[in-house]
Amino acid sequence: MQSIYTVAQINSYIRNMFTQDYLLQSVLVRGEVSNCKEYPSGHIYFTLKDEKGTLNCVMFANYRRGLSFPLGKGQRVVAEGYVDVYERDGKYQLCAKAIRMDGEGDLARRLEELKRKLQERGMFAAEYKQPIPRYIKTLGVVTAATGAAVRDIINVARRRNPYVRIILYPAVVQGEAAAPSIVRGIRALERLGVDAMIVGRGGGSAEDLWAFNEEMVVQAVFDCMVPVISAVGHETDTTLIDYVADLRAPTPSAAAELAVFDYYKFAEALTESRKRLLYAVRGKLQLVKMKVDREKHRLVPLSPLYRIRERRFHCLRMEEQMKELMQRRLEQMKHRLSLQAERLDGVSPLKKLQQGYAYVSDRQERRIQSIHQTAPGEELLVAVADGRILTVVSRIEPFTK
Numbered sequence: 001m002q003s004i005y006t007v008a009q010i011n012s013y014i015r016n017m018f019t020q021d022y023l024l025q026s027v028l029v030r031g032e033v034s035n036c037k038e039y040p041s042g043h044i045y046f047t048l049k050d051e052k053g054t055l056n057c058v059m060f061a062n063y064r065r066g067l068s069f070p071l072g073k074g075q076r077v078v079a080e081g082y083v084d085v086y087e088r089d090g091k092y093q094l095c096a097k098a099i100r101m102d103g104e105g106d107l108a109r110r111l112e113e114l115k116r117k118l119q120e121r122g123m124f125a126a127e128y129k130q131p132i133p134r135y136i137k138t139l140g141v142v143t144a145a146t147g148a149a150v151r152d153i154i155n156v157a158r159r160r161n162p163y164v165r166i167i168l169y170p171a172v173v174q175g176e177a178a179a180p181s182i183v184r185g186i187r188a189l190e191r192l193g194v195d196a197m198i199v200g201r202g203g204g205s206a207e208d209l210w211a212f213n214e215e216m217v218v219q220a221v222f223d224c225m226v227p228v229i230s231a232v233g234h235e236t237d238t239t240l241i242d243y244v245a246d247l248r249a250p251t252p253s254a255a256a257e258l259a260v261f262d263y264y265k266f267a268e269a270l271t272e273s274r275k276r277l278l279y280a281v282r283g284k285l286q287l288v289k290m291k292v293d294r295e296k297h298r299l300v301p302l303s304p305l306y307r308i309r310e311r312r313f314h315c316l317r318m319e320e321q322m323k324e325l326m327q328r329r330l331e332q333m334k335h336r337l338s339l340q341a342e343r344l345d346g347v348s349p350l351k352k353l354q355q356g357y358a359y360v361s362d363r364q365e366r367r368i369q370s371i372h373q374t375a376p377g378e379e380l381l382v383a384v385a386d387g388r389i390l391t392v393v394s395r396i397e398p399f400t401k
Contacts, residue, residue: 008087015085018092024083029055029094030102033075044071048079048094056093057081063097068236069205076102101205111213115240118215123222124243130227132247133195135261138165140189140197140226142182145170149202149231149252156256161263167194173201178211183220190226197224198255199241200231212239221245231255359383371396 005013018024031048038044042061047054057079059067071077081096118124139157143149150168157164169185172178182199189197199221201209211217212232221228222244230245231252242248249255300306360368361381368374374393382389 007090011085011087011090014090014092015087018083018085021083026082027080027094029057029079029081031055031077031079033071033077034073036071036073038071046071048077056091057096058093059096059099067099069101070203071099075205078102101207111240114213114215114218115243118218118240118244123218128222128244130246132227132229132259135266136164136195136259138167138192138194139256139259140192140194141166141168142171142185142189142197142199143168143201143252144173147202149200152251152253153198153231153256156253157260160257160260163263164260167192173211174204174208175211179214179217182211182217186217186220186224186228190224194226196227196229196259198229198231198249198252198259199245200229200249200252200255201233202252203234203237209233209237209239212241217241218244229255229259371398 029048031050034047034049034054036044036046042064044059044064046057046059048057049055059071059081077099078101079094079096080098080100081094083092084095085092122128141150141153143153145168154166157166167189169188171185172181186197186199200212209232212230218240221230221241227246228241229247229249230239230241231249231254232239232241233251235250247258249258301310359382361383362368362374363379363381365381366373368380374380374396376393376395378393380391380393382391
């Protein structure tokens, strides 16, 4: 009698067959992504298709670390993994361990060849880098007119400095028309004379970003006289314009941060600098004023008016000294006069007359000191204490020895 199996047994048997098939345990499948869904668990379910069929695929969360780009509809990829059966539904699927863009190997090879060629030409040399102006007034942006990149740049720039002028050149940033469009944008903004320029776009696959690896775009960035900031993709993405640009930013938002100075911090710093300057000026003026006062005091003794005043004071002091000396001299002379007067008083004729003596003279008031100076009958004047006596000599008697 023929055996009867359950659905679960059949599904399990088929799963074992898939598991035992060595070929199905490590396969590379090329196809176009469709029906891509990401779940909160971190698993990604999608379908690979080509002209003749479709294949259900899943990438479990533990393998997502190896996915270097956001998986999306329409991408041509190569998925590496194993084929397994989901027993509950009886469906087989490709369990992807790694996914890369189709043709990524060719792109990487082309990229390395072009990078080496440009490096040999010296286009990556640091001496060709221009400094980004610290205070810009006009910012040029070469990117797509729509998308997160341009919004991020505008939002960050406006937040940091509402007075900065932003000129956008709406370039094509993906596809065959992208490279010529980007070159035209760079040259147009250079002619307008912007202070600095951001060239870039948001994230994407290596193919999406390829326009920024094109030689004509790299050459345009290198030749640009305006400082260029490259801002292509995410932080992990690297394109050739990153090597020739004057500055590389990891994201468009970061590029705006680097290009546009923070006006509010600048205004705050300016206010603080003004305060420090005023304080320094006041201190300097105070020092100068003190120096002027010192010099003024030093000049005062040298001024004619001061010298005249000093001479006047000196004359007044000398006058006072002369008065004092004259007074002392007068006092001394007065004292000496008193002494002399006392001495003279002792020998004064009047004093002698008051003591009983008399002074005898002839009519011509010649003093009579001897009997031989007169004769009898001659008139003589005899001065006494209270007057004079007129007398006549009657006779002369000499003293006997």
